[in-house]
Amino acid sequence: MKCENCTKSECSKKKKKNESGASEDADPLAVAFADGEENEFHRLTEARIFLSDCMACGNCVTSEEGAQIFAQNQKAFFKVLNLNKKCDTSLHRLVVASVSPQSVPYFAVKFRLSVCEAARKLCGFLKSLGVQHVFDTTIAADFSILETQRDFIQRFRRQTQDEHAFPMFASACPGWMQYAERVLGDSVTPHICTAKSTQQIMGSLVKGYFASHKNLSPDKIFHLTIAPCYDRKMEALREDYYTALYKCRDVDCVLTSGEIMQIMEQRNFSIKEVEASPLENVFAGNTCEFVRHEGIGSDGYLAHIFRHAAKELFDMDVKEITYKTLKNKDFQEVCLEKDGETVLRFAAAYGFRNIQNMVLKLRKGKFHYHFVEVLACPGGCLNGKGQAQTLDGKPERATLHEMEEAYTLVPVQSPENNPHIQELYLNWLEGAESQKTREMLHTKLVPVSQAGARPDMKW
Numbered sequence: 001m002k003c004e005n006c007t008k009s010e011c012s013k014k015k016k017k018n019e020s021g022a023s024e025d026a027d028p029l030a031v032a033f034a035d036g037e038e039n040e041f042h043r044l045t046e047a048r049i050f051l052s053d054c055m056a057c058g059n060c061v062t063s064e065e066g067a068q069i070f071a072q073n074q075k076a077f078f079k080v081l082n083l084n085k086k087c088d089t090s091l092h093r094l095v096v097a098s099v100s101p102q103s104v105p106y107f108a109v110k111f112r113l114s115v116c117e118a119a120r121k122l123c124g125f126l127k128s129l130g131v132q133h134v135f136d137t138t139i140a141a142d143f144s145i146l147e148t149q150r151d152f153i154q155r156f157r158r159q160t161q162d163e164h165a166f167p168m169f170a171s172a173c174p175g176w177m178q179y180a181e182r183v184l185g186d187s188v189t190p191h192i193c194t195a196k197s198t199q200q201i202m203g204s205l206v207k208g209y210f211a212s213h214k215n216l217s218p219d220k221i222f223h224l225t226i227a228p229c230y231d232r233k234m235e236a237l238r239e240d241y242y243t244a245l246y247k248c249r250d251v252d253c254v255l256t257s258g259e260i261m262q263i264m265e266q267r268n269f270s271i272k273e274v275e276a277s278p279l280e281n282v283f284a285g286n287t288c289e290f291v292r293h294e295g296i297g298s299d300g301y302l303a304h305i306f307r308h309a310a311k312e313l314f315d316m317d318v319k320e321i322t323y324k325t326l327k328n329k330d331f332q333e334v335c336l337e338k339d340g341e342t343v344l345r346f347a348a349a350y351g352f353r354n355i356q357n358m359v360l361k362l363r364k365g366k367f368h369y370h371f372v373e374v375l376a377c378p379g380g381c382l383n384g385k386g387q388a389q390t391l392d393g394k395p396e397r398a399t400l401h402e403m404e405e406a407y408t409l410v411p412v413q414s415p416e417n418n419p420h421i422q423e424l425y426l427n428w429l430e431g432a433e434s435q436k437t438r439e440m441l442h443t444k445l446v447p448v449s450q451a452g453a454r455p456d457m458k459w
């Protein structure tokens with residue numbers, strides 16, 4: 001996401017305005033920030049934000065949003081860690097981090113480790129900084145897939161009465177969501193599933209479930225997420241994800257994998273010396289091993305929903321999913337045939353070029369798919385702009401290739417096989433169809449006409 005409304009000169013002005021309130025015992029990184037000291041860290045941080053790309057154009061972010069995105073940086077994170085070292089306990093917050101599965105392969109490749117070992121080292125590093133809990137996000141991805149699955153079946157059953165039932169688009173990618181809401185508007189938004197993304201379901205779990213089990217109000221928890229792209233920072237700012245009562249967000253700060261790597265470099269991080277520590281699941285106290293869902297560049301929405309729909313709607317067991325490449329490798333199709341008739345037609349459309357083509361066909365009434373897994377980045381989330389990028393914003397192809405290979409080796413777990421899911425539906429969410437499930441696991445899409453378009457936007 002490009003943030004042209006928050007220019008480098010504006011940001012350096014902001015830095016100069018910062019007061020140096022850091023004490024001698026404060027974190028050296030935070031001191032450097034507070035002093036407005038220009039170092040390699042700064043240059044890298046700013047360049048990464050401003051050189052990253054965007055779905056449509058640089059005008060999709062208002063100046064206020066630009067400032068809020070910029071505020072989600074290493075400084076904000078270290079400010080909280082340093083406050084936790086002060087005597088005034090009223091300022092203390094429990095610091096927890098949620099790690100995106102598509103971020104971990106980046107560290108695995110950089111440190112020449114397996115993905116599972118990299119997850120343990122990353123967790124150990126974050127804990128050495130003062131993060132108290134580091135969560136695996138598999139359970140949140142499980143919820144997101146299961147809710148998308150449920151939406152699909154409901155749409156299939158009401159398709160004759162609902163002109164917007166199909167095609168149904170996945171809602172996992174904030175770059176795509178932002179583009180759909182702000183550029184495409186209400187001709188497309190009713191087609192998008194309302195299930196929250198993995199990051200934001202993690203937000204509900206941490207500030208809802210976990211906070212109540214710790215007997216803490218949500219504002220007493222600082223929730224950091226580590227993500228492969230800057231679009232996740234924008235996502236964390238959505239109105240839906242702010243609780244006015246506690247004046248806090250479900251996700252307080254998003255740092256990209258690249259930004260975490262910068263912190264490691266600043267601290268002369270030694271992979272050998274850092275103690276490995278397993279990721280925790282949100283049921284505090286338990287530890288878990290790193291697993292992934294089917295699908296390399298995504299969380300596997302297409303594969304899971306396809307299998308589930310084949311069984312639920314047509315009583316067919318799909319073992320192998322056969323992808324047919326259409327225009328390019330980022331536009332693939334999967335079909336289910338029964339008695340010589342195509343009964344399910346799914347697609348994966350990655351990258352802006354394919355999204356534009358898809359929307360063009362949709363407008364002409366020539367896009368006949370039931371479900372489309374849409375991701376803004378070509379190749380999917382491993383190719384997010386917050387990791388494995390050159391300084392001029394191009395993908396580091398060799399790293400990306402290695403990341404894909406490393407991720408393939410991670411054991412696959414199906415959402416239905418997560419033993420905690422049904423327990424959470426029952427005890428935390430009060431049932432799969434409850435109001436609480438809708439509030440915790442679903443969002444609202446606000447097309448541009450309702451959101452109030454800026455008159456100077458050029459699409």
Ligand code: SF4
Nearest residue numbers: 173175229377381384
């Ligand atoms: S596809 Fe790209 S923009 Fe979308 S969530 Fe994944 S990394 Fe972020």
